Amino acid sequence: MKKHHPPRYYQRVAINKTVEEVAKGKNKLLLVLATGTGKTYVAFQIIWRLWKSGIKKKILYLADRNILIDQTIAGDFKPFKNSLYKIEKRNMDTSYQIYLSLYQQLSESNEEDNLELLKRSFKPDFFDLIIVDECHRGSARNDSNWRKILEYFDSATKIGMTATPKETSEISNIDYFGEPIYTYSLKDGINDGYLAPFEVIRFNTNIDSFGYRPEKGKLDVEGNLVEDRFYNPRDINTKIVIEERDKLVAKCITDFLKKTDRNKKTIVFCVDIEHAERMRRALANENSDLCAKDSRYVMRITGDESTGKGESENFCDDDLDYPTIVTTSKLLTTGVNCRTCKVIVLDNNFGENGMTEFKQIIGRGTRIQEDKNKLYFTILDFNGASRFFADEKFNGPEIKSLDYDLKDFTGDGFTYNFPEDEIDDTEDGIETRKKIYVNSEEVKLVSEIKQYYDEEGKIITQDFKLFEVDARDYILKEFGQYNDFLNFWKDKDKRVIILNELENKGFFIKKIRELFNSDSSVDDFDLLCKIAYGMKPITRKERANKPKVIEILDQQPEERRKILEVLLEQYSNGNLQDFADENNLKLKEINNKWSIIEVIEIFGGKNNYTDAVNDIHNALYS
Secondary structure: OOOOOOOOHHHHHHHHHHHHHHHOOOOEEEEEEOOOOOHHHHHHHHHHHHHHOOOOOOEEEEEOOHHHHHHHHHOOOHHHHHHEEEOOOOOOOOOOOEEEEEHHHHOEOOOOEHHHHHHHHOOOOOOOEEEEEOHHHOOOEOOOHHHHHHHHOOOOEEEEEEOOOOEOOOEEHHHHHOOOOEEEOHHHHHHHOOEOOEEEEEEEEHHHHHOEOOOOOOEOOOOOEOOOOOEOHHHEOOOEEEHHHHHHHHHHHHHHHHHOOOOOEEEEEOOOHHHHHHHHHHHHHHOHHHHHHOHHHEEEOOOOOHHHHOOHHHHHOOOOOOOOEEEEOOOOOOOOOOOOEEEEEEOOOOOOOHHHHHHHHHHHHOEOEHHHOEOOEEEEEOOOHHHHHHOOOOOOOOOOOOOOOHHHOOOOOOOOOOOHHHOOOOOOOOOOOOOEEEOOOOOOEEEEEEEEEOOOOOEEEEEEEEOOOHHHHHHHHHHOOHHHHHHHHHOHHHHHHHHHHHHHOOOOHHHHHHHOOOOOOEOHHHHHHHHHHOOOOOEHHHHHOOHHHHHHHHOOOHHHHHHHHHHHHHHHOOOOOOOOOHHHHHOHHHHOOOOHHHHHHHOOOHHHHHHHHHHHHHHHOO
């Protein structure tokens, strides 16, 4: 029998609060506990106390994955022994006290009316207590068949448990269960040393960074003409598949494991089942030596395939080496207790429930296993998903908003607003549209960025690695030393040429900022100097406060100085890129106080205004 450890302090708080509220007669409760903090153990303790005290005699525990039910029976719920019963294959035995079931066993389906069988087998007041594990996955949807189970057993106390309460215009855990009576977040768990901290390595390919447009006359693998249009990064693996990208991603994963430990348990999250199978093949090819020793070194675990699905328990077993690398789509996103998982690979897209799914996926790596040397984990990000760390909703419960829509999330990175038909919210990641398959394309790494995060989800340090041509090589080749580049930059016409040439070579300032997580507090010039010359960036505010700039301001009459100070303030805040640009006179901060004609009159003519802003522009870069 599994030996139960005493509850940790936060578990004790959650258990006591719940038992107290139930004793007071509260009928619906919500507990929010980060993945890896022992929700199932907390559920066991709550049930045990209420059952042993006689407050609750017939109890139903609901989950949405069979592996979660089986893990629970073999693990935390084992002390219930013969009082425990798993409802399966439409067998409804009423002689037990503790019941475990999948939602699907008890809800309506197209094939079998399980809900009607449930009603014939159990009276509405049969259960005293229902605990809904991972309650964000459907029980809170107003029109969900699963919700009907809870409504049928109306008199039972309902306890929802989740790491990620779902709050959208259509789905609300809080509306159904009420505000959480206790929350213990990922941040809390890392702070307390109960959850593993993590590092993130972001791989940016030319295709994922800048999109893809086929050359004229390009044929797909079947010999069909590929439509000549631009495919944005979101289209990759959903609308168009580029064979060389699969190979590059598999190589990056394999190279990382070779540098660290090839026996690290690794989960690769893919767009859909077909993508998961392609990545299995690509990873098997990259690791042919280890696959020759045991074919289970790389496996696909998805809902449609019995062989890999049957290996999910072995993957979670701390003492078994195989499977080592598994590819999946949706099956392993929630609840699977793999304590020794050390690498999470993100090569999937996140739909309208992106933050919820992202938290759940990250949770696959947060469990600490000291005896297996699992003290931290690594996230390999190929799709820019780590932008979610910048979202204020990353820590703790999400704030309910009827307008909340993650498709419009921009974070601090480069994203698109996706049309409705581009969102993949299929439960099992099943392919729903025909894809185009192409090969013989050049796919290469643009950059590799290693990021270390603190418990707040904030970046502590970053290491950058740029590849091949890059902006650095272009700047060094065309402009030579720093002083030469500086002189070019001070000249307005030459500055425009620099930026245009960079864009022609595929280096967009906006994208470079995303790759380097650089916000608008740093000037474009300083960002490029960091890349080309390794110089530490000076902030805009530091440039605006240079002695030479202050000296020029002090020499100006009062009204002119006020205008220039407004422009400098907008420059410092990142609201204008080029201090000498004539269009700056159209800024609302200027027009709220002066018209363009008034500004020119105050300076005594357009030439005088131009001379003044050029003097400050040059002083900014002195």
